[in-house]
Amino acid sequence: MALSHNFLLLCSVFIFISSATIAQTSFRPKALLLPVSKDAATLQYVTHINQRTPLVPVKLTVHLGGETLWVDCEKGFVSSSFKPARCGSAQCSLATADACSGLNVCGQSVGNPIIRTSTHGDIGQDVVSLQSTDGSNPGRVVKVPNFIFTCGATLLVRGLANGVTGMAGLGRSKIALPTQLAAAFSFKRKFALCLSSSTSPDENGVIIFGDGPYVIRPDIDVSKSLTYTPLFINPVSTAGAFSLGDKSFEYFIGVKSVNVNGKAIPLNKTLLSIDSNGIGGTKISTVDPYTVLETSIYNAVVSAFVNGMPTVKRVSSVAPFGACFNSSDIFTTRIGYAVPWIDLVLQSQNVKFSVTGANSMVRVSDDVLCLGFVDGGVNPRTSIVVGGYQLENNLLQFDLASSRLGFSPSLIVEYRTNCGYFNFTSN
Numbered sequence: 552m553a554l555s556h557n558f559l560l561l562c563s564v565f566i567f568i569s570s571a572t573i574a575q576t577s578f579r580p581k582a583l584l585l586p587v588s589k590d591a592a593t594l595q596y597v598t599h600i601n602q603r604t605p606l607v608p609v610k611l612t613v614h615l616g617g618e619t620l621w622v623d624c625e626k627g628f629v630s631s632s633f634k635p636a637r638c639g640s641a642q643c644s645l646a647t648a649d650a651c652s653g654l655n656v657c658g659q660s661v662g663n664p665i666i667r668t669s670t671h672g673d674i675g676q677d678v679v680s681l682q683s684t685d686g687s688n689p690g691r692v693v694k695v696p697n698f699i700f701t702c703g704a705t706l707l708v709r710g711l712a713n714g715v716t717g718m719a720g721l722g723r724s725k726i727a728l729p730t731q732l733a734a735a736f737s738f739k740r741k742f743a744l745c746l747s748s749s750t751s752p753d754e755n756g757v758i759i760f761g762d763g764p765y766v767i768r769p770d771i772d773v774s775k776s777l778t779y780t781p782l783f784i785n786p787v788s789t790a791g792a793f794s795l796g797d798k799s800f801e802y803f804i805g806v807k808s809v810n811v812n813g814k815a816i817p818l819n820k821t822l823l824s825i826d827s828n829g830i831g832g833t834k835i836s837t838v839d840p841y842t843v844l845e846t847s848i849y850n851a852v853v854s855a856f857v858n859g860m861p862t863v864k865r866v867s868s869v870a871p872f873g874a875c876f877n878s879s880d881i882f883t884t885r886i887g888y889a890v891p892w893i894d895l896v897l898q899s900q901n902v903k904f905s906v907t908g909a910n911s912m913v914r915v916s917d918d919v920l921c922l923g924f925v926d927g928g929v930n931p932r933t934s935i936v937v938g939g940y941q942l943e944n945n946l947l948q949f950d951l952a953s954s955r956l957g958f959s960p961s962l963i964v965e966y967r968t969n970c971g972y973f974n975f976t977s978n
Contacts, residue, residue, distance in 0.1 A: 580683030580693055580736055582761030585719075586975055587613060590712035591750040594840035595665070596939060597712050598719055598758065601680040602698075603630035610715045613758070614664065615744070615837040616801030617720025618790065619646070620679075620728060621661045621672060624702030626716075634697070636674040642699055646674050646726045649794055660792040661701045663718065664838050666710040669792035672701040681732070686764035686772075688974055695735045699726045721758070721949075722800030723784070729951060732760045740951040745773075745962075745970035746837070748909075748943040754971025756943075765946055767962065768972040773946045776965065777957035780804055780897040782949070787829025789932060799829065802949060804904075804956060805897060806833040806935060809848065811855035812891035818848050822934040831934050833895070835947070835956075839938035841871070841913075842906075843927035848934060849873070852893065856922060859891035872913065872921035881912070881920055886964045888912045888920065895937070909963050910941045944969040 585598045596613040602622070603609075609622055622628070636642040638651035648657035650671060662669035679698040683690035708716055720727045721742065733740040738761040745765070747756035759765055763774030785799035806823050808815045822845055825832035844852060853874045857865060864877040882889040887909025894903040913923040923940050948957035962968050 578683075578691055578693065580690065580761070581738060582684050582686060582759050583681045583693070583732055583736070584684040584689060584760070584973075585681065585758040587744075587746060587756040587758055588752065589747060589750045589756070593710075593712045594939065595712045595715070596746055596756070596837050597715060600719065602700075603628075603677055604632035606678065606680055609717060610712075611717050611719040612665070612711050612715050613837050614718045614720050614722075615835060616722045616789070616799070617718055617727065618722050618724040618800045619659075619661065619720045619726050620698070620700040620717065621703040621707075621720070622700060622717035623705050623708050624673070624675075625705045628702075630677055632678050632696070634676045636676065636699070642676065643674060646699060646701075647724075648674055659701060660790070661703045661707065662791040663703075663707045663710060664791060666707075667791055668707060668709070669790070670704045670707060672703050674699065674701055676700070681760075684759060686759065686774075687766040689976070693736070695732070698731060698735075720800075723802070723951060724800045727800065729760055729949070733951075736761075738762065741948060743774075743946055743948045744837075744942070745946040745973065746939060746943045747969060747971035748940075749969075749971050751971070754969075755973070755975065756970040757973045757975075763948070765948075766974070767946075767966070767968050767970070768974060769968065771966050771968060773959045773962070773966075774948070774957075776959050777946075777948055778902060778959075779955050779957050780902055782954045782956050783825065783832070784954075785825050785829050785832065785834075786827070789829065789834070801834045801836070802956065803832050803834045804895075804937075806895045807898070808896045809852060810892075810894040810896055810903070811852060812859040813894075814855070815896070816851040816855045818851050822848065830932060833935040833937065834933050835937045835942070837939050837942070839936050840940055841923045841925050841938040842941045843925045843931070843936040843938060845927055845931050845934040846929050849924060849926045852924060853922065856891055856893070866919055869915045869919060869921055871925050872915070872923065873926055874924075875915070875919050875921040878914065878918055878920045884908070885967070886961070895935070904937075904945075904958060905961070906941050907961055907964055909961065910943060910945075913940065946970065
């Protein structure tokens with residue numbers, strides 16, 4: 552089945568693999584979807600993909616900046632359709648394999664960023680199955696027969712949510728889910744992420760691979776209300792293990808300043824840029840449950856936030872948070888807690904990613920609310936890491952071809968809806 556002319560712009564080896572992995576079906580979906588749940592115990596965002604022959608559901612932690620789909624192949628992996636990637640093959644080139652075993656199978660480093668552990672993993676191919684969507688409703692299930700993934704070791708599953716046996720990498724690599732799925736079905740290299748704040752199985756968030764519409768009940772196409780900002784590539788890998796010269800697969804944005812209550816806070820702006828060693832800047836993460844700030848930025852945010860609530864009593868800190876408050880002093884509104892907004896100002900003062908009370912305050916007990924930002928220390932690898940809690944109920948569209956991020960206003964504030972309201976039941 553031929554690929555579209557647009558996709559011929561990719562490198563020849565990518566075309567070769569894409570042709571080999573294209574789904575064996577006459578049905579061409581315009582987009583695919585994965586439901587995403589929030590695990591209450593670990594605060595990880597979890598999805599599942601049907602893989603192997605016969606198909607089995609594989610639970611995976613969502614890793615926005617991950618290079619690959621990896622699964623534990625040491626424990627209970629059985630599939631009649633699995634094929635190892637032979638050394639020197641196009642699959643190995645596409646995956647930028649860094650090793651070749653005595654069994655003539657290529658491999659690469661594979662890691663779990665939650666426990667900060669990496670090991671070697673063999674590269675292989677197998678069937679994966681996902682549900683299609685028209686952006687409003689789920690559609691037919693489709694298969695990709697030769698999806699490239701990496702076999703991880705059982706030890707890498709430590710620290711993952713109960714029942715999870717791998718990670719779903721959505722990063723900028725050629726073997727991450729967005730690029731492989733776009734190649735298989737010749738749709739645009741875009742995907743949308745909408746994380747639900749609820750841990751209820753009835754209010755899952757969603758990942759949609761492909762272009763919009765992205766319709767949330769009650770019949771709101773969120774793709775029409777996106778604001779756009781450039782995505783940047785960190786020239787130095789941010790993975791746990793990498794080779795010299797590797798670039799990062801994670802998604803970085805160009806934060807220029809930070810506002811609290813509408814006013815810019817004092818900070819060292821050199822921290823907001825990525826230097827030649829890959830240090831600094833701002834990235835988006837689904838494996839960090841809360842936003843992490845370099846110490847001086849954290850202190851400035853907390854100071855301005857506290858000063859913006861002079862009548863609210865501050866109480867003892869509750870780990871991992873440093874700024875906690877008496878909850879009875881903070882009013883609740885239909886759009887969350889009545890606290891100062893925190894804005895990440897992007898290419899201009901008119902382009903801001905805003906964190907409202909619904910995404911800034913975390914209830915840790917009946918009496919205590921904490922600011923859901925974490926002190927990341929004096930010399931972190933990345934100065935600002937926007938974590939999952941601050942992303943919830945905002946739809947993000949990652950356009951890999953244009954290197955552009957689209958983001959909605961808070962669905963709670965703007966539309967009185969949330970990411971748990973996507974329709975997962977067929978008409």
